[in-house]
Amino acid sequence: MQYGRDGDPEVKVLLEKIETRLEHIEQNMVTRGQLSIYAMVATLAVFGGGWWIIQQYLAPILKALPK
Incomplete structure (x- = not known):
């Protein structure tokens, strides 16, 4: 690379x-807010699925208990 007047262009x-590359990165970047929302949705899905499995497993056991 040349320096001076000849190298300016x-x-x-x-x-x-x-x-241009930095603008492209900024446009496609995932923000912290988006990551926190994704993490919250994933956590709720895991806990929701776990709760559903526990209910399906415990319902017959609890029904079979003597009153």
Whole structure:
């Protein structure tokens, strides 16, 4: 790469390429808020599924208990 007046257009082109790549990264980046929502949904799904399995397992046992 040349420096000085002859190298200015080359440097400008490189900077434009870098800026374009950074803009693309920012547009496709997942934010912390999105990650926290995804984590919350996944946690609720796991606990919900676990609760459903426990209910399905315990219901017949509890019905069979003498009153």
